[in-house]
Each structure stands twice: as C-alpha cells, then as structure tokens.
Amino acid sequence: MPANGNSPLKLQFGLINYEGRYLTAEAFGFKVNASAPSLKKKQIWTLEQDSQDSQVVYLRSHLGRYLASDKDGKVTCEADGHNSDCRFLIVAQSDGRWALQSEQHLRFFGGSQDYLSCFAQVITDAELWAVHLALHPQANLLSVARKRYAHLSMEDGEIAVDLNIPWGVAALLTLTYLNGKYCLKTCDSRFLSNDGKLLTQGGRTTAYTLELKCGKLAFKDCEGKYLSPMGPTGTLRSGRCSKPGKDELFDLEESHPQVVLMAANGRYVSIRQGVSLAANQEDETDMETFQMEIDKETKMCAFRTSQGNYWALVSHGGIQSTATEVSANTMFAVEWLGHKVALKANNGKYICTKKNGQLVAVSDSIGEDEQLTLKLINRPMLILRGENGFICHHKNSNTLDASRSVYDIFTLQFSNGAYHIQGVDGRFWYVNNAGLVCSDGEVPEDLTVELLEHGRLAIRAKNGKYLRGDQGGTLKADGPSLSSSALWEY
Numbered sequence: 001m002p003a004n005g006n007s008p009l010k011l012q013f014g015l016i017n018y019e020g021r022y023l024t025a026e027a028f029g030f031k032v033n034a035s036a037p038s039l040k041k042k043q044i045w046t047l048e049q050d051s052q053d054s055q056v057v058y059l060r061s062h063l064g065r066y067l068a069s070d071k072d073g074k075v076t077c078e079a080d081g082h083n084s085d086c087r088f089l090i091v092a093q094s095d096g097r098w099a100l101q102s103e104q105h106l107r108f109f110g111g112s113q114d115y116l117s118c119f120a121q122v123i124t125d126a127e128l129w130a131v132h133l134a135l136h137p138q139a140n141l142l143s144v145a146r147k148r149y150a151h152l153s154m155e156d157g158e159i160a161v162d163l164n165i166p167w168g169v170a171a172l173l174t175l176t177y178l179n180g181k182y183c184l185k186t187c188d189s190r191f192l193s194n195d196g197k198l199l200t201q202g203g204r205t206t207a208y209t210l211e212l213k214c215g216k217l218a219f220k221d222c223e224g225k226y227l228s229p230m231g232p233t234g235t236l237r238s239g240r241c242s243k244p245g246k247d248e249l250f251d252l253e254e255s256h257p258q259v260v261l262m263a264a265n266g267r268y269v270s271i272r273q274g275v276s277l278a279a280n281q282e283d284e285t286d287m288e289t290f291q292m293e294i295d296k297e298t299k300m301c302a303f304r305t306s307q308g309n310y311w312a313l314v315s316h317g318g319i320q321s322t323a324t325e326v327s328a329n330t331m332f333a334v335e336w337l338g339h340k341v342a343l344k345a346n347n348g349k350y351i352c353t354k355k356n357g358q359l360v361a362v363s364d365s366i367g368e369d370e371q372l373t374l375k376l377i378n379r380p381m382l383i384l385r386g387e388n389g390f391i392c393h394h395k396n397s398n399t400l401d402a403s404r405s406v407y408d409i410f411t412l413q414f415s416n417g418a419y420h421i422q423g424v425d426g427r428f429w430y431v432n433n434a435g436l437v438c439s440d441g442e443v444p445e446d447l448t449v450e451l452l453e454h455g456r457l458a459i460r461a462k463n464g465k466y467l468r469g470d471q472g473g474t475l476k477a478d479g480p481s482l483s484s485s486a487l488w489e490y
C-alpha cells in the first residue's frame with residue numbers, strides 16, 4: 001500500500017454501445033438493455049477481477065448481480081456470484097472501446113435496445129462498448145512504477161509525480177469526460193497536454209483514451225503514445241511507448257479532505273513545534289494542514305499529518321502526532337456546531353486549547369476554548385454527486401438540478417467558519433423564500449459544510465435545514481434532519 005494508506009478506487013463505469021446508449025440493468029426481472037441516453041444509477045457497472053486469473057473480469061450491476069451469458073448467447077443479469085457464465089475477457093481496441101468476450105463460450109457481447117446477445121463470432125461495431133468512468137471525477141493519481149503521487153508544480157508549470165503523500169490542493173486532479181475521451185485538469189483549471197505543458201483550453205492534445213491493464217489505468221494520447229512520469233521530478237507527459245508497460249500505469253485514489261483548524265486564540269493548530277499539538281501559528285503551511293480520514297462504520301475521524309503520522313490521545317489527555325497507525329486512541333468524534341466544531345477524544349473528553357496554545361482532551365462540556373474553526377482547503381473546485389446524480393445548473397431557470405449525469409464545477413470559498421458557493425458565471429448560491437436553492441445571487445450567502453461521512457458531506461442553509469434533492473430532482477434547503485438524500489460525494 002502506498003504511503004497514503006488508500007486502496008485504489010473500485011472501477012465503476014458506464015458502457016456505451018455503437019448507438020450512444022448505455023448498458024442498463026433493470027430492477028424488474030433482472031433484464032438488461034441498451035436504451036438509456038445518459039449515465040445514472042442503473043447504468044453503473046463495477047469491474048471485479050478474478051482472484052486466480054487477472055485477465056478474467058466480472059461485471060456487477062447496481063443491484064449486486066452479475067452479467068452472464070449462456071451457450072445460446074442469452075444474456076441475463078441475475079447471478080449473485082461468480083459462476084462460469086459470468087466470466088468475461090476484455091478485448092481492448094485501438095480507439096479505447098472494449099469488446100466483451102464470454103470466456104466460457106468465446107462469443108462476443110453486443111446489440112441494441114432490448115436486443116442484446118452474446119453470440120457474435122467476430123467483433124463488429126455492434127459488439128464495441130465505450131467506457132465512461134462513473135467515479136467522482138476528483139481524485140489523486142498514483143504512478144504504479146514510482147509509487148509517487150502527481151501534483152501541480154506551479155513554479156515549473158507542469159504536473160510532477162514526486163509526492164510521497166498527496167498533500168494539499170495541488171495533488172487534486174479532475175478527470176473530465178468528453179466524447180469518449182478524458183482530460184486531466186489541475187486545481188487551477190488547466191489541462192495537461194501530451195507534451196507536458198498546461199493549457200488553459202482543452203483540445204486535441206489534451207484528450208486521452210483511457211485503457212485498462214490488470215486493473216490499472218493508462219492514458220493514451222492522440223498520437224497513440226502513453227502518459228508516463230519522466231525525469232527526476234516525474235514530469236507527466238507522453239513518452240515514446242505505444243504499448244503500456246509498468247511506467248505507463250496509474251491508480252486513481254480517493255482524495256481525502258484536508259483541513260486547517262483555528263483555535264479560540266486565533267492561532268492555527270500545528271505540529272511545527274514538535275510532537276505535541278498546539279494552536280500557536282499564524283500561517284497556513286503543510287505543518288498546519290491535516291487530513292481527515294473518516295471511518296466508514298463508526299463515522300469517527302483520524303487526523304493525519306503531512307509527515308504521515310496520526311494525532312493520538314496520550315496520558316493526561318495530551319494530544320501528540322506520534323501514532324503510525326490507526327487505533328482507538330487516534331479516533332476522534334467531530335461535533336458540528338454551525339460555524340465551529342468540537343472534537344471528543346477516546347477518553348470521552350473534549351479537546352480544549354490551554355492558555356499556552358497546547359491541545360489537551362480534558363473537558364466535560366463545550367465552552368469557547370473547546371471550539372475550533374475548521375476550513376476545508378483541498379476542494380476549491382467543488383463537484384457534488386448525490387444519490388440520484390450530480391448537481392448542475394438548471395437549463396431554463398435559476399434553480400439547481402441534483403439528478404444530472406453531467407456536472408457543473410462550482411467554486412467553494414471559505415468565510416469565517418462558513419462557505420460561499422459560486423457558479424461559473426460568478427454568481428452565488430442562496431435559498432429563496434420557497435426553500436429552493438438558487439444560483440444567481442449577487443451577494444454571497446453563508447452555508448455551513450459538515451464533513452460527516454467517508455467521502456460525503458452535508459450542506460446546511462442559514463434556515464438550519466440541509467440541502468437535498470426533491471422527488472423532481474430540484475435542489476432544496478428543506479431537509480429537517482440528515483438523510484441519504486442530504487449527503488453529497490465531493
């Protein structure tokens with residue numbers, strides 16, 4: 001495992017046939033068709049590799065069932081385990097499309113609308129599927145060969161692959177999908193060209209075909225060459241290879257939230273002075289930035305330093321950045337108090353800031369010294385995905401749609417414990433009298449952001465209600481309490 005302690009993201013995607021329609025798993029009768037015009041929940045497939053033979057893959061639907069083909073070419077999606085009819089081989093084409101071959105019967109899968117079968121003996125256009133990644137588009141990129149992460153190097157004007165831990169906003173990359181190709185976008189909204197330069201506009205040289213090899217990703221440019229890290233800093237650009245080897249392979253990893261914390265004394269919590277945590281700094285540097293790793297089950301949070309260690313509760317309530325792995329004493333409960341947070345340690349006590357700035361977990365209740373201002377620093381570009389799709393500007397009104405297959409990129413601005421969300425046109429989100437979230441505000445309106453679950457946040461409006469998508473897909477501020485409809489991947 002790389003230093004970040006992350007496993008690669010499970011590859012989820014949509015498969016688009018030659019008519020531009022997505023492979024769909026219907027909830028009724030476990031039927032499959034290729035009728036849907038866009039990528040929503042029913043069109044998402046998860047790739048699972050066989051434990052014995054890495055060439056063999058299984059395609060799992062959103063219902064947890066597997067695509068299968070019998071000897072007569074009949075296709076179903078009912079199997080609840082890896083049986084022999086579910087074993088497929090991916091035959092990748094030069095344009096990045098896949099042909100899926102039944103390993104058992106050696107026939108190819110294809111067709112259109114309700115007429116799908118796995119009976120073709122040769123590959124024609126009807127047996128080719130384009131791959132549309134369904135992951136949240138913002139992630140960290142890890143080079144398999146170098147075991148280092150990519151980041152924007154401002155001074156060199158390039159993406160360098162030389163980070164041990166993907167730290168700070170520069171390590172956040174956005175994968176944008178357009179017409180079957182992908183672009184890599186840096187945190188300052190520039191596109192990676194195949195010569196390693198960063199361009200403000202996307203074009204032919206910034207579009208890559210995504211290929212899959214042994215569960216890893218390779219990016220093929222418009223000349224048929226592959227991106228790889230070059231030279232001492234690992235400058236990301238196309239090399240001379242027209243076949244991907246280890247140097248050309250990458251993993252996408254989830255990007256954890258990274259935050260800075262300000263105590264009641266107006267100073268930032270830091271590890272600059274040694275192992276004991278203290279709120280005594282006026283600047284935000286890597287020493288004052290911490291990665292929040294939220295446990296999927298307990299929702300408790302571990303705080304990781306840029307050195308790779310965790311905050312830990314030690315004797316007498318002290319908090320030190322000495323732990324090398326997660327344990328009960330490195331987990332903290334985060335209580336969200338509007339514009340502030342309080343942190344409760346494993347001893348049941350709240351962390352408070354002493355007069356000298358030191359942090360100790362000794363308080364039974366929350367007063368001013370137990371409150372911290374938490375600021376998210378590595379999502380200046382915000383893409384939100386809910387249970388029904390992405391948040392996007394509504395085509396014909398000033399409201400927002402929360403069930404789209406395409407996303408808009410919003411700007412997240414911090415303001416004294418609250419956040420302002422701004423659209424591409426420079427206008428702000430606000431909540432109108434009917435509880436609708438509108439996107440054409442002249443002045444910013446305070447929203448509070450709560451990082452509640454692993455990979456998901458909630459947003460509260462000033463009416464105290466949570467933002468959620470209604471039945472029709474419109475974004476409203478009317479969630480009285482937390483529910484799955486009020487949680488957003490970010």
